[in-house]
Amino acid sequence: MTRSRLVWCLAALLGGCALVDPPAPSAFAPAAAVTGSPEIAAYEARFAALLAGFDAHRLRDLAGVPHAAPAPEWLVPVIGPVDARAAALDDPLIAPVPGLVPGEYEWPGRWRTAVTALVLTDGPAVRGVPFRLPDQNELERIVSFRSIAATDARITATCDGAVQLVRPDSGGPRPASVPFAFTVPAGQRDETRLSLPPQTASCHLEIAYPGQAARSLDLVGESAADPAIAALDRRFDICEQPAPDRMDALERAFFAERWLSQTCVMDAGAPVLLDASRDGYNAKIEALTGMRLSDADFDAGNPYLPLDFSHAPRLDMIWMSYLDLKADFSGALIEQAVRWHAERGTLVRILVSEVLELPQDLAMWERLAAEFPNVQFQLFSLEPPRHASPREYLDVLHRVNHVKLFVTLARDPARSRAILGGRNIHDGFLFDHSLDLSAWPELQQYGVPGELSLRYFSTYHDFEIEITQPQAIMALAAHLATLWHRDEETTVMRPFSVGTSGPGSRTMALTGARHFISVPEIDHHALDDYWVGLLDAARESITLVTPYLNPTPAIEAALNRALARGVEVTIVARVALYGDLGGRLMTEMNALFVERYADRLALYEYDQPDVVLHSKLLLVDGRLGVVSSVNLNRRSFLHDTENGMAILDPGFTRRLQAVVDGYIAQSYRLRPDSFSVRPWVRRLFAHDWVRDLF
Template sequence: MGREELLRPRIAQLDAPHEGCTGAGLGSDPLARAFLQGGDLSMSCAVPLGATRLLPDGLDALNAKVEALTGSAVSRSALLAGDPMMPLDWSNAPDLDLIYLNYLNMNADFSGYLVARMLAWHAARGTIVRILVSDVMLTDTDRNLFEGLAAQYPTVQIQPYRFPASAAEGLEGQLGRLHRVTHVKLFATISRQAGRSRVMIGGRNIHEGYFFEEPRDLSAYAFLHHYDPSQTRLTGGFSTYEDFEIELRSDPATHAIARHMAALWHRDFDTQSLRPAVEPHAGSARTEGMVRHFISVPFADGRTQISYYAQLIDAAQHSIEIAIPYLNLPPALDAALHRARLRGVRVDVVTTVRVREATDFMVSNLNRTFANDFGDWVSFIDYDPEPRLLHAKLIVIDDRLTIIASTNLNMRSFVHDMENGLLIMDRAIARQVSAIIQGYIGAGDRMYPGQEIPGYIRFLQRLALIMRAF
């Protein structure tokens, strides 16, 4: 084996420092300027969005990944049957140069094993496969599957992410080593054939709960994970989620995101800083039909995602629609929402208030606190599609700009975890995503101030170090 950049020039092109765009002096109105300028947050330049597919349905989302890797979808009945050895049709498989999988967790369950089989097929043909996953979320079973791929195929590269000691500054940094994770959500297949690259971004992980309401029966496969529905997901059980992803299909969009992801993959280990862009330029002034990808490493980039989200809120003129699972706003976003109220901006927020996860005692009460703080003027909706939990992370501003991201509106996302997402300036996408958010809202119940918060939670909420952890 030789050096990757010498043997694989197409990978070297994707790994070259991404283009930087300042948007300086561009934009005909505040929202367009916010989209084009981007603040100090690491972003790709705006490129044409091209063909897309919205994936609110879990089975469709899993099938989209099958199709991206094999070239052919399978039947819904085959997915529901849950046979991890199900036949796959490779006759139309794309020729792939590079595959990225970046997730909070990747489990050795039916969905994970299906993905691993497809990764192995491409790795055996020389495709570079890059997996970035949170180390703390990997069980021994998960490691055997995905680290086993890397052991078997030289082109499979895996980074089980753990916050390094060298980047931990002060008490909060040391405590952060216990729980800081990569929360980036991205599935990308970059093909050497025109029009066959795919990128999927949203809230899902590679875990059956994001695709099915009940776990598949894997009792015949001792090497796969068996969920206990009576336990929480963090203790080996099973939770199911209502989530959302978008699939990008155009070469300009998918290739721009892959080049930007190289800044994360090749980040500086000691500081965890992203590799910088090449000398930035103003970029295109076009906004409609354009997309940008962003990456946040808050402990290395000065928490710039906070100021950028505040800038987007401040640019809103008439409406902000939000679907989000966790609410614990940084002070700058709290202030930006109150400024929006003074401008007469309508704000809709929908969540599942009762989270039903391991940290429910805290995060559900933080959602209730949001009702107490904002429910008198924000249309705050509790959408609880039990047994599912709302996990989508969607924002639509002024029926023009859509954010589809891994980022929650909580301190953890803005202070501790690595995050990513898309900014899409496209009225058609905004209408479609708004319809999904309004569908959640129509099936929920309005929440008002007066929610009861236990005394011990009120005490914890006075401790800044604790609040920044959630």
């Protein structure tokens, strides 16, 4: 037994050392040595540090050592080398790498395990369309069979390389070019899998159901099916950074390179502001169909209203990432539009949090994926790692995908669209009452407002922006691909950009937009550092719009520093969250913030009856505006995936300020005693670890 393994057995405090091995450090097969590219070398150095930081956290979790604590002596043989590789993460800012050439690149390295769900149905399904295998940066690809069929599927597979069949009862290796058969029972989910190494490029399946002719389905790599999409999936960017002596504090905070996954600063055009709920929904319908719904269409509430596709764009890709994607009026019409494009060969990718999808929701979207092999449906969830700590088991139930981004890539780039902000695809973001959908049992029938049911209904006032600039939309799609192509077990996503300094640093414009995606456990809580950096840069004003008031200690300290500098701080919130999920407890959590700050800053309560103000906006000094999915709560900064767009432009920020002024006009100023807090709730939230959960 090696010393490191002996130390690990003692650290794990498990009964049998034979069952315990230290988690293997995350690694990848580097490509820089092969390509000779300094840009790829710089990119891989960034990625290696992120992976080492993740490994260091995981090792500490399993050993019961706090993330920020130095490793005790007995743990040093295992964790010391990992800490050394992760040392760069101790500084939240990253110095630009000099001498790189700015632009778009592709990373050919391999590092992850990819799992893609193949949904099986014995009902109607399109023939002759291949199922696309991920072949972007994988060390292993797993096809997971998910049956929504009423009968068993008998599958005969032939692959051009060796594969591994994984089943609860049997399985094992299968050689190249030799047919093998297996059964996927009716209703079985993700228990039968095919594991394909990178050398195996394709498989042919014959799928038979009782009383039906066999169906043929080819599994082919993304690179062969659509080289342009494959290149987009491999993209990373090298970003020119302005010379530091040209920038003030806010510009430095905006342009800074961080461990947070960010695009380069780009021209986002003139984003369309989508404050009204029907405008937000219609922007998505118009991106898919070329037409908008009328007020009469909304008022009729028919979830199967025939849509007009006579002006629909020709789309190469549709991408939807949400916390919630419901089978209701909102979801049914989006599904109809997406189905129309799927029938014409458009690649569709859907990413949604598994924990919030109810049976009707799953049935709608999995049926679409089963009928069209070009529809890819991912359920975001955390699987406990092989060497999980108790905290990691809790995270499985707690962490969700909160990235909200809708993207269409059109053959005519002028018709491509990207929409981002705070909304989900859910009737609560569209109507002020629950529709009667009882005539359609396959759709959600929401109940009365309630706090402990996922069938609750609340009305949300939210905000989004629509991007129409084609190059910006392509960057957003490529950025989202890093989340889509994450590692299955760990949710690690690769970085998207690396900063450089060069000749353009003295002449480039000091305005623009950049998109970010946060996975807190992977990026060292870099979103927290980013918000702190923006707040610390403020010299005149900070304005926040948020439904939740539970900032991290670092953000609260930054707010206090801003107040001490004389910065005018305004927060518009909906403190009273009655009717929202867990609303009473969330109301009292918000009230604790009101007690501390209502006499120190301008704190407003949005006062529209039975409406939750759900917008997430940050404005700094009238020059920078951020539209995002990020709440001012600890979940956003410590747990959930998040995204948003920061735009450094006074004109855009003035437009956002007009939206905020409209909210304030419908609000009243709060006092420290505006809300009461029950004693037991006060005691509960006195514990920092409890507040960290919210």
